[in-house]
Amino acid sequence: MGGFLTSTPIEGGFQNPPMAAQAVFRAVMTAMARPGTVQAVASLAQPPAPLTPTAAAVALMLCDHDTPLWLDPRLDTSTDVRGWLGFHCGAPLTTIPADAHFALVSSPGELIALENFAQGSQEYPDRSTTLILQVDTLTKGRALHLEGPGIETSATLAPFPLPRHFAAQWQQNRARFPRGVDLILTAPGAIACLPRTTRIFETEA
Amino acid sequence: MSDIATYNFAYLDEQTKRMIRRAILKGIAIPGYQVPFASREMPMPYGWGTGGVQVTASIIGPDDVLKVIDQGADDTTNAVSIRAFFRKVADVETTTDTTKATIIQTRHRIPEQPLVDGQTLVYQVPIPEPLRFLEPRETETRKMHALEEYGLMHVKLYEDIARNGHIATTYAYPVKVEGRYVMDPSPTPKFDNPKMHMSAALQLFGAGREQRIYAIPPYTKVVSLDFEDHPFEVQTFDRPCALCGAEQVYLDEVILDDRGGRMFVCSDTDFCEKRREAGHVGELGMAMEDVR
Numbered sequence: 014m015g016g017f018l019t020s021t022p023i024e025g026g027f028q029n030p031p032m033a034a035q036a037v038f039r040a041v042m043t044a045m046a047r048p049g050t051v052q053a054v055a056s057l058a059q060p061p062a063p064l065t066p067t068a069a070a071v072a073l074m075l076c077d078h079d080t081p082l083w084l085d086p087r088l089d090t091s092t093d094v095r096g097w098l099g100f101h102c103g104a105p106l107t108t109i110p111a112d113a114h115f116a117l118v119s120s121p122g123e124l125i126a127l128e129n130f131a132q133g134s135q136e137y138p139d140r141s142t143t144l145i146l147q148v149d150t151l152t153k154g155r156a157l158h159l160e161g162p163g164i165e166t167s168a169t170l171a172p173f174p175l176p177r178h179f180a181a182q183w184q185q186n187r188a189r190f191p192r193g194v195d196l197i198l199t200a201p202g203a204i205a206c207l208p209r210t211t212r213i214f215e216t217e218a
Numbered sequence: 219m220s221d222i223a224t225y226n227f228a229y230l231d232e233q234t235k236r237m238i239r240r241a242i243l244k245g246i247a248i249p250g251y252q253v254p255f256a257s258r259e260m261p262m263p264y265g266w267g268t269g270g271v272q273v274t275a276s277i278i279g280p281d282d283v284l285k286v287i288d289q290g291a292d293d294t295t296n297a298v299s300i301r302a303f304f305r306k307v308a309d310v311e312t313t314t315d316t317t318k319a320t321i322i323q324t325r326h327r328i329p330e331q332p333l334v335d336g337q338t339l340v341y342q343v344p345i346p347e348p349l350r351f352l353e354p355r356e357t358e359t360r361k362m363h364a365l366e367e368y369g370l371m372h373v374k375l376y377e378d379i380a381r382n383g384h385i386a387t388t389y390a391y392p393v394k395v396e397g398r399y400v401m402d403p404s405p406t407p408k409f410d411n412p413k414m415h416m417s418a419a420l421q422l423f424g425a426g427r428e429q430r431i432y433a434i435p436p437y438t439k440v441v442s443l444d445f446e447d448h449p450f451e452v453q454t455f456d457r458p459c460a461l462c463g464a465e466q467v468y469l470d471e472v473i474l475d476d477r478g479g480r481m482f483v484c485s486d487t488d489f490c491e492k493r494r495e496a497g498h499v500g501e502l503g504m505a506m507e508d509v510r
Contacts, residue, residue, distance in 0.1 A: 031227040031235075035279045038239050042277065045246045046420045046435045075243075077236055114240075135364040139244040139253045162249050162396050163435035165416075191398065195247045208247035208435075210396065 022096035025059035027073055033057040037074040041197060044206040049159045049168025051151050052204045058101075061093035063119045067199035068147045069097075075143075076104040076115050083113035083130075083142070087120050116144045122174040127182050130194050138191035141209075148172045151200045158214040159207075170205055172198050180215045187212060228275040229307040234258055238276040238431070242422060245433035250395030251363070252346050252430040260426065267300060268426030270323050270342035277338065277422070278304065278321060283311045285319035290327035290468070290485035297325075314488050326389075328410040330467050330489040333419035335436065341404045343425040346432065348392045348402040368400045371443060379448055388453065394441050395434060403440075409452045409468045414440040459484045460502040462493035 027033035040052035060069035076082055082104040088094045089106075098104065098117075107113050110129045118124050124146075133141035148154075154173025157180075176182060186193045186209060193209035207213075226232065234256075241255040260268040278284065286301045288294040292314035300323060301312045313319050316331040323340040333339060349359045352370045362368065371392055378386045391408035395401050403411060404423060414421065414434060421434040434440060444450035458465045460481040467489065469482040481502050484490035494506050 030232055032280070034232060034235065035227070035277075038235075039277065039279060042239075042242060042246070042420075045243050046433075075236060075240055077233055079237065080240070136360050137254075138248050138251060139241075143243070162438040163246075165418075165437045191248050191251060195243070210247065210249065210435075 022061075022093065022100045025061070025069075025097065026101045027057055027070075030073075033070070034074045037070045040204050041071060041074070041206065044197070044204050045163075045195070045208055047163045047168075048161065048205075048207055048211045049164055049170050050205065051170075051200075053202060054204055056202065060097050061091065063087055063091065063147075064094045064097070064117070065119075065147045065199060065201065067201060067204065068117060068119075068145050071145050071197055071199055071204070072098065072104075072115070072117060073101055076102040078103045078105065080114035081105050081107040081112050083107050083110050083116040085116070085118045085120055085124060088117055110142065113142045116142050118144055118146045120174075121146045121148060121176050124176040127176065127186055127194055132189055132192040132194065135192065138193070141192065141194050143195045143197060145197045145199060146172075146175075148174060148198050148200050151198060151203055151205045155215070159211050160214070161208075161211040163208070164211070170198075170207075172200070172205065180213055183207070183213050225307050227308060228278055228304070229261075230258065230272065230275045234272075235276045238272055241431040242273065242276065242433065245422070245431050246420070246435050248399075249434050249438050250393075250399030250401040250432060252425075252432045255429055255431050257426045257429040261303075262299070264427040265344065267296060267323070267325055267342035269424030269428075269431070270325070270340050270426075271300060271303070271424075272426060273340050273422050273424035273431065274300075274304065274321060274323050275308070277340075278308055278310060280308070280310065282320045283313050283318055285313050285316060285322045285488075286324070287322065287327060287329070287486075287488075288325045289470070290329075291487045293487060316488050326405050326407075327468070327485060328406060328413045330464075330484070330486045332413075333417060335418045337419040339417075339419050339421045341406075341421065341423045343402070343404040343423045343430070344427070345390075346402055346404075346423065346425040346428050346430040348390075348400050363399060366398065368394075368443075371400055372445075375443060375445070375448075379445070385444065385448060385450075391450075392443050394443060396439050397441075400443070401432065401434075401440075407453060407468055408442065408450075411440070411442045411450070412452065416440075455482060457482055458500060459490060459493075460500045462490045462498045462503060463500040464490065464493055464498070 058069040130142035154171040196207040241253040286297040288296040316329045442450040
């Protein structure tokens with residue numbers, strides 16, 4: 014309980030919640046509607062490490078008492094992060110990925126398989142997990158070529174790090190359509206999204 | 219403080235906006251799928267665009283420029299009221315100019331001016347379920363969407379042909395989005411259906427009473443249902459707009475007297491005004507210099 018006695022959990026939320034949440038939402042909405050584009054976001058939240066400001070801002074904008082939240086082991090073991098999210102989002106934490114509406118992932122390279130998360134049902138494909146991944150870069154990793162709704166011809170995104178065997182995992186995710194998970198990729202100051210409709214082609218090294 | 223009560227930015231409370239924003243993101247990720255959401259009471263009756271208003275309130279920011287149209291017109295009661303509402307609760311700039319708007323909330327038309335990247339079109343939807351008049355049970359229509367079982371819709375269009383010789387559906391004409399979900403484009407005339415296909419703008423649909431939100435991302439395939447031997451066709455008009463002379467646009471009929479006098483004018487008032495400013499004059503119109 015040590016973390017709750019310090020001031021860490023209560024500082025670092027949105028200064029002006031309606032405006033901050035709107036700005037972050039428009040970045041995420043545009044990124045989700047235009048896969049492959051990178052949307053800039055200001056640093057609006059100051060969470061305790063290893064949670065990053067961009068991922069924290071997305072969590073503050075989307076998560077509340079209605080949305081069970083799953084944390085990857087590195088975030089889950091941080092008392093400060095749990096306390097901060099508890100205070101600012103009020104989202105119940107779950108250890109069962111299939112119960113999560115959102116998942117916060119600080120180490121995408123060590124993430125469990127995407128198929129463990131809620132995929133939605135054929136009748137309610139919206140009841141799936143949206144994963145918020147903390148990545149170092151959206152443009153300097155290995156290039157992914159994207160096609161699908163929201164992309165006029167083709168687009169490129171180069172995030173790093175990504176979950177293991179990402180191209181194969183994403184192909185399986187794509188095959189489950191309309192079921193499947195969506196990804197929000199958060200880098201320092203920037204956001205990109207991969208909705209379940211996007212088809213990914215990896216280029217030869 | 220003289221203000222007794224003040225509202226949150228854009229009227230809705232933050233928890234409601236989060237809930238609607240989550241639904242919008244799911245809608246974009248599953249194009250054409252109707253996402254259930256917990257529609258709120260709004261300070262206007264159901265049927266006046268509460269779904270569209272809730273969507274607009276959840277996406278709008280201080281830098282946005284809002285345009286609202288009702289059947290293509292900027293100056294009808296519904297459009298004027300909703301514009302005034304957002305000026306009051308969000309203090310945003312409003313416009314009637316399609317090219318200046320970042321968000322366009324619409325009731326039953328798509329502007330004639332092609333929309334561009336970065337614009338968002340928000341539709342007010344009365345009945346979001348395209349299969350509802352064919353199958354009243356939500357449990358059944360949900361299963362039909364799940365199984366991609368749309369034969370009933372084709373039977374309906376076939377019966378149109380059998381009775382009338384052609385597909386007689388003229389508005390709310392069903393479309394298939396990205397080859398998967400059959401979707402109701404809201405009661406827009408089928409004239410506007412081709413504009414939805416590969417549009418550069420994001421299209422969001424809000425049905426307040428029926429508690430559904432759905433979306434079409436930009437550059438998404440939207441195909442009107444038809445048959446090989448009865449291909450989809452839009453309405454044609456045998457005369458141009460009486461005020462601005464525009465052809466290939468959607469026209470409204472205006473009754474002029476009680477002796478059968480009538481005129482056909484652009485339903486898109488902004489488009490018509492811009493053409494008249496540019497000097498185009500229809501058969502019943504006057505040059506803009508003479509009007510002033």
